[in-house]
Amino acid sequence: MSDxxxxxxxxxxxxxxxxxxxxxxxxxxxxxxVQRAAQDQRFARLVDEWEQRLAPxxxxxxxxxxxxxxxxxxxxxxxxxxxxxxxxxxxxxWRGTSFAAGAFAAACLxxxxxxxxxxxxxxxxxxxxxxxxxxxxxxxxTARGTVAVVPAAFSPDATRVPELWLIPPDGRPRAIxxxxxxxxxxxxxxxxxxxxxxxxxxxxxSLEPPGGSTTGLPTGPVIATGKLTSL
Amino acid sequence: xxxxxxxSLIVAALGRIPAGDRAALQTVYRLTSAKLFGVCLRILGERxxxxxxxxxxxxTVWRKAADFDARRASPMTWLIALARNRSIDRLxxxxxxxxxxxxxxxxxxADSTATAxxxxxxxxxxxxxxGCLDGLAPHERAALRGAFFDGKTYDDLAGRMNVPLxxxxxxxxxxxxxxxxxxxx
Numbered sequence: 464m465s466d467x468x469x470x471x472x473x474x475x476x477x478x479x480x481x482x483x484x485x486x487x488x489x490x491x492x493x494x495x496x497v498q499r500a501a502q503d504q505r506f507a508r509l510v511d512e513w514e515q516r517l518a519p520x521x522x523x524x525x526x527x528x529x530x531x532x533x534x535x536x537x538x539x540x541x542x543x544x545x546x547x548x549x550x551x552x553x554x555x556x557w558r559g560t561s562f563a564a565g566a567f568a569a570a571c572l573x574x575x576x577x578x579x580x581x582x583x584x585x586x587x588x589x590x591x592x593x594x595x596x597x598x599x600x601x602x603x604x605t606a607r608g609t610v611a612v613v614p615a616a617f618s619p620d621a622t623r624v625p626e627l628w629l630i631p632p633d634g635r636p637r638a639i640x641x642x643x644x645x646x647x648x649x650x651x652x653x654x655x656x657x658x659x660x661x662x663x664x665x666x667x668x669s670l671e672p673p674g675g676s677t678t679g680l681p682t683g684p685v686i687a688t689g690k691l692t693s694l
Numbered sequence: 695x696x697x698x699x700x701x702s703l704i705v706a707a708l709g710r711i712p713a714g715d716r717a718a719l720q721t722v723y724r725l726t727s728a729k730l731f732g733v734c735l736r737i738l739g740e741r742x743x744x745x746x747x748x749x750x751x752x753x754t755v756w757r758k759a760a761d762f763d764a765r766r767a768s769p770m771t772w773l774i775a776l777a778r779n780r781s782i783d784r785l786x787x788x789x790x791x792x793x794x795x796x797x798x799x800x801x802x803x804a805d806s807t808a809t810a811x812x813x814x815x816x817x818x819x820x821x822x823x824x825g826c827l828d829g830l831a832p833h834e835r836a837a838l839r840g841a842f843f844d845g846k847t848y849d850d851l852a853g854r855m856n857v858p859l860x861x862x863x864x865x866x867x868x869x870x871x872x873x874x875x876x877x878x879x
Binding site: 473477478481482484485486487488489490493511513514515516517518519520521522523524525526527528529530533534536537538540541592593594630632634663665667684685687688690 | 700702703706707710716717719720721723724725727728729731732733735736744745748749752753756766767768770771772774775778779782786819820822823827838841842843845846847848849851866867870871873874877
């Protein structure tokens with residue numbers, strides 16, 4: 464079948480993949496093509512390639528924020544969290560943990576000591592992880608508008624420095640400040656950031672040139688992220 | 695937001711989902727749901743339907759995140775294809791009950807509404823695709839647009855553009871062949 468050429472010169476399979484990716488098929492034709500993509504890797508790859516060719520067109524579609532209850536419905540539709548199959552059984556989690564356990568425990572302790580200096584109900588904490596490693600532990604004192612970041616399993620990069628970002632629900636990163644691989648850093652939050660540092664906001668660490676990003680957005684790779692949760 | 699950093703945030707979060715990390719799914723949702731809701735809404739034309747499908751899309755992301763291969767596709771390509779496919783399935787399932795009047799404004803999206811930066815895709819890819827689409831005949835481009843943005847079938851498009859079904863099929867097939875050749879240049 465793959466050798467059958469359309470009168471225009473492309474294999475029939477390739478045209479079917481294009482039609483499926485574009486979405487013009489219906490009924491049995493669509494069902495058969497979807498089933499084939501699930502079973503035939505070669506055909507599935509052709510479909511992927513067409514999806515890739517067409518996807519940039521979606522840039523023309525205006526973004527529309529869904530109402531907040533959609534996330535609640537998604538969270539409610541996920542299978543209930545059980546020990547089996549969850550984080551506790553994840554090999555990567557334990558791998559990362561065994562490498563980083565000592566450093567992580569130390570970082571937590573440092574975080575708790577820091578927390579000891581203010582009322583715990585005003586505290587948020589995030590473990591900032593990436594590639595199975597817990598790189599930093601951040602604790603936020605919302606009353607004072609400061610964030611303390613303790614290095615855990617972070618290995619310094621020869622040419623770049625770690626920079627901390629806040630990613631509120633709008634998805635746009637805001638720079639908080641530069642971190643150190645060898646010591647705890649306490650950063651003051653700009654007043655406009657204090658309002659955004661909340662439960663479920665995300666902290667991310669990117670690698671930047673010395674002195675940090677000059678564009679206001681991460682320029683290097685984002686190596687780790689973590690969600691803020693109240694203690 | 696910086697395209698590459700956003701892409702790596704999404705890839706990193708997708709990578710944590712198979713271990714059962716709900717916060718990772720929430721990160722993916724936070725970074726991508728406005729684009730995907732836009733896609734669902736564009737195809738389905740009704741908010742309630744689009745919200746339902748958006749929910750299905752992210753529950754599917756939760757189940758299938760392990761299938762995503764960052765070496766083969768960009769995360770947005772994967773997510774947009776998922777949102778389009780789910781929306782088209784819903785559209786086909788409900789089409790018997792729908793009146794077939796076009797969605798308001800569906801036939802003509804001005805290019806001024808383009809938000810390439812928000813699509814998280816490379817601007818270069820978008821420009822390249824546009825260059826190639828501009829090289830198609832107007833009727834071919836209109837047919838592809840109707841399929842991509844409104845989820846129209848061959849049948850719908852033949853009716854909309856008032857040509858026989860066979861003619862519509864060969865328009866679209868010829869357009870896809872030209873598009874591929876142009877993108878590969």
